[in-house]
Amino acid sequence: MRTRRMMTREENYFRTVEFRNPAWIPVSVSLMPATWKKYREDLEEIVIRHPLIFGEYKKGSRNFDEFRGLYREGTHTDEWGCVWKNIRGGLDAIVVHHPLSSWDAFESYTPPEPGEGLPHGFMFQRLYYLRGFENLMMDFVDEPPQLHRLIDMVLSYNLAVVRKWVARKPKMVHFGDDLGMQDRLPMSPEHFRKYLKPCYSQIFGMCRDAGIHVYFHSDGHILEVIDDLIECGVTVINPQIRANTLDGLVEVCKGKVCVNLDLDRQLFPFCTPKDIDEHIREAVVKLGSKQGGLMLVAECEPDVPLENIEAICQALEKYMFYYS
Template structure:
């Protein structure tokens, strides 16, 4: 059993599992200099024994120009290596929902497979109106996207040869400070979809990994109820104290460290951020992974700092000394007590008391939506 599975099962991993994802634009910009950093940190990136193509991209949408996906959505990109956005929506009217055909072409459930797919098909403003007014075409569209996704998940499962694998799903369910629709409507229209999609993964004995950008605090218990084993939320959009209150001891968190601040922080800020994340969300028995996304706007000095901090704090619960309970801010973990900084101790008390609701992230769309 590796440390990732041990962390999910809370069976005392040797290290907190850590990783970093480097966007194609960052490789294109920094090339050999970035490669040198990656090769210095195999704990974060794994073995690096193959030649590197610095101009490689993850999919066609990372190329400059336009790309049409299996559903007919038009993706536009102005820069090689950057992320594209959907500029052409193939279902512009409710009447068009009736004639929308479920694609024969497989897409292997890319990022944005359910909720975002609805927005990509209709356009954000139109899908918000649909959720607000609840016409019959809303459920009709949901049913078509769900049917397609259920077919895709069966194909994914058929390709898995080993037991107890971690199956990735990604769908940005939140906005900067709120959900785009009310929690009640999310539970009515979307929760049944995720439950059905995740059910065959769970039935096959695998683990469900769910990524979501944005503020999702209100529906995290629902995602757990749908079968999520590992949740990958944005720290900035949800807050460490809030995530500790909602998630700790209940679901394994692969914490998306604050990528919005990586371009601006000093190395010492990054170190402190990772330490606080470990102290607030971590525990010796597990339940925490750490993840950093690195874009082309992150200075190389900070890339090095991210890697060093991930390595340093991955062994926090093996190397951090236990302290006497008397007179120190601390957290008890079984028979051990760990000393914390005053700021971390304050956040922990807030999480325990449920008294603090941290402000959301500095990233994402506005907060208007259908309620």
């Protein structure tokens, strides 16, 4: 009698990415460090109850009060000279000083040597971390001569880092760059295609030419440029459902690119467990298929009640086998 081979998580994941009939929808829950700090052992109990989502978590293995990197309270300066400030440990920091806010500083500015990794905000965001958001938006319109040199400088750094990654021959490389605002792009699609798309095309193309999948995360509304990102080589996109709408993502993404759908984190603090179940079911029914192409992720900030975190986990475990 033949025994049925169990599919590994990795095999199922790449079957999902490649639309090759996965056994289940990959799901995950992201718990912010501030959420751990607030709920502590009570949150740990939820994690332990849901090994399908969190794996085999060992009780007591997390320091609830330890924050690393940009999650630490206070200020620090990164390798580009951008000063970050965090007013509440466990949540994200923001850039409060931009070393190239004046073009007068550009000629004497020296970028860092390429490191081993790319932080979140590697291209578009790095440009406005250096220049300041309003300055960069004006640059896209006014097109000062320094702008193209700045873009080339950041692009060259990114290409050097990605070249190191490609040499290691991973199956996938992850990128994150928040391109959108709550309900629109901060720039016109034409400006995106002029200034940013050529950069992404080179960076992602290097991966795709080596047979490596490209995972791309962006917060905010990006519907108008998703086709461009796919054209640049993105094979998994991680968009926010509220900023783009479920129907909008179905129209632009379904069957064309694998979606790791960022569920509605602005809903979770205020809704009922029943609302959560309906929200996740609708996403699975509309955007999923037996062939694959859908993953689900729920990020929980400290304003999400424990009851709703539990409801998120239960609904994800319920619907991850919807097409099985």
